[in-house]
Amino acid sequence: MAVRQADVVLVGGGVMSATLGMMLRQLDPSLDIVMVERLDHVAHESTDGWNNAGTGHAGYCELNYTPETGDGDVTIDRALQINAQFEVSLQLWSYLVEQGILPEPSSFINRTPHQSFVWGEKDVAFLKRRYERLSAHHLFRDMEYTESPKDLEEWMPLIVNNRDPMQRVAATRIKHGSDVDFGSLTRSMVSWLETQPNFELMLSSPVHYIDQRDNGRWKIRVKNQKTGELTKLETGFVFLGAGGGALPLLQKSGIDEARGYGGFPVSGQWLVCGKPDIVKQHNSKVYGKAPIGAPPMSVPHLDTRIINGEPALLFGPFAGFTTRFLKQGSIFDLIGSVKPTNLKPMLSVSKSNMDLTRYLIGEVFQSHGDRVASLRNFFPDAMEEDWQLRMAGQRVQIIKQVDGGGGKLEFGTEIVAAKDGTLAALLGASPGASTAANAMINVIERCFPEKIKTPEWQERMKELVPSYGQSLVEDEALLTKVRERTLSTLKLG
Structure with a gap:
């Protein structure tokens, strides 16, 4: 059997692999790249539009990115970091649109105001303090705050109609938030890559074997599930x-x-509105506070979406426990991942996260009426018959070993790279796809350290991402220049 030689093998046909493939192709068109995907088309698991929130995560409305401190203050560092990282993605997408590589922006990204909404004295006080802290920073200077019934009726009519007038509520808004169809974005990037020389897409081809040779190169075997054909790959x-x-x-x-x-797998479900006249009355992403013990991916939100060009209105997600690592995975995924090297961290996490376990079990046994009752906290007039339950994607939260051999459950994304730079993996969940460009720059810097230092790669990277090597958190003038371009190019302004 002949061995297919390649410079780069990308395992998985989602937004991360597509972004890395696109960036490497732009940095060095001569690289021979192979993408292998176990399903029969790309962007069908976590990246698919129905399998994620589609929020361009920028920290504008996601309250879990700004936790309260013990003295009642609000920590904003995480929100600043995520906002700056999302700006990196916007810059890359803007470049690809300008070059004609990506199609009309509205095919994958649309302006959708990002709003936070809370009720009750305690949460209103939290939101106001959050607004004060964030709006003082240039990344969030466009944030608005209101407790005015008139403003709220304009911002989120479905949410305030027939709400108890004695209930104290508050909201914040960023008008230039976005809804991103990461499935459409990924398919567009892969379609362009397929037109380029030295790129091959292998569908229906899961990886069955991976091992590193003595010379540092990797041997990979994939088997086409439709034809039964085995292919051997070798790559650096x-x-x-x-x-x-x-x-x-x-x-x-x-x-x-x-x-x-x-890994700790978590499943998700959406309530999807089936009435077009209701869908058209809501045009924003409205995030609330997560229940105690809920994972970040389960922060409740009433969500305007554009999926495959069609408008939709979703509420959720409702989490649940699963043993599958992928939506189309095996029930044995979790038990198969338990190894002698991670047994102690996993047992440690299971003991210290009982609130999460109880929450997930409770979510599993909710009735349709229970879920609609949760929706009515956001949309008081919601009727059970207008909403249907739809499965979302799977997420695998990271369990990481800590000093002493115990474990910690991480809510976020992490790059794990071999010390020789020949292999890298992306683990975790939210903010995930929104920060794909920044994450893949991290991979390039760690795994192509000599090449990224060359003048050629430095120049090309700054064309792709003009803020590369600089801090959007610290440089207000740079942020102003970058944001003016991206909002205009992607039609988000």
């Missing part, structure tokens, strides 16, 4: 961007850096 660099499937593949790789990592 592997990226594992297979969503929930990345952890098992990382474990198979045998790199030292994978030791101690485990």
Whole structure:
């Protein structure tokens, strides 16, 4: 059997692999890149429009990114970081639109105001303090705050109609928030890559074997599920961007850096509105506060979406426990991921996260009426018959070993890279796809350290992302210049 030689193998056909493939192609068109995907088309798992929130996560409305401190203050560092990282994605997408690589922006991104909404004295006080802290920073200077019934009726009519007038409520808004169809975005990037020389897409081809040779190169075997054909690949660099499937593949790789990592799978469901006259009355993403014990992916929100060009209105997500790492995965995924190197961290996390476990079990046993009752906290007039339940995607939260051998459950994304730079994997969930460009720059810097230092790659990277090497958190003038371009190019202004 002939061995297919490649410079880069991307495992997984989602937004992360597509973004890395696109950036590497722009940096060096001569690289021979192979993308392998186990399903029969790309962007069908976590990246699909129905399998994620579609929020361009920028910290504008997601209250879990600004936790309260013990003295009643609000910490904003995480929100600043995520906002700056999302700006990196916007810059890359703007460049690709300007070059004609990506189509009309509205095919994958649309202006959708980002709003936070809370009720009750305690949460109103929190939101006001959050607004004061964030709006003082240039990244959030356009944020608005209101408790005015007139403003709220304009901002979110579905939410305030027939609400108890004695209930104290408050909201914040950023007008230039976005809804992103990451499925459409990814398919557009991969479609363009397929027109380029030295790029091959292998569909219906899961990875069955991965091992590093003595010379540092990686041997990979994939089997086409439709034809049964086996293909051997050999490459100098592997990226594992297979969503929930990345952890098992990382474990198979045998790199030292994978030791101690485990995964905690969480499923999701949406309530989807089936009445067009209701859908058209809401045109924003409205986030509330998460229930105690809920994972970040379960922060409740009433969501305007544009999926495959069609408007939709979703509420949720409602989390649940699962043993699958992928929506189309195996019920044995979780138990199969338990290894001697991560057993202690996983047991430690299971003992210290009983609130999360109880929450997930409670979510599983909710009735349709229970879920609609939760929706009525946002949309008081919601009727059960107008909403249907739809499965969302799977997420695998990171379990990470800490000093002493115990474990910690991480809510976020993390790059795990081999010390020799020949392999990298992306683990975790939110903010995920929104910060794909920044995450893949991290991969490039860690795994192509000599090339990224060259004048050629430095120049090209600054064309792709003009703020590269500078801080949008610290440089207000740079942020102003960058944001003016991206809002205009992507039609978000």
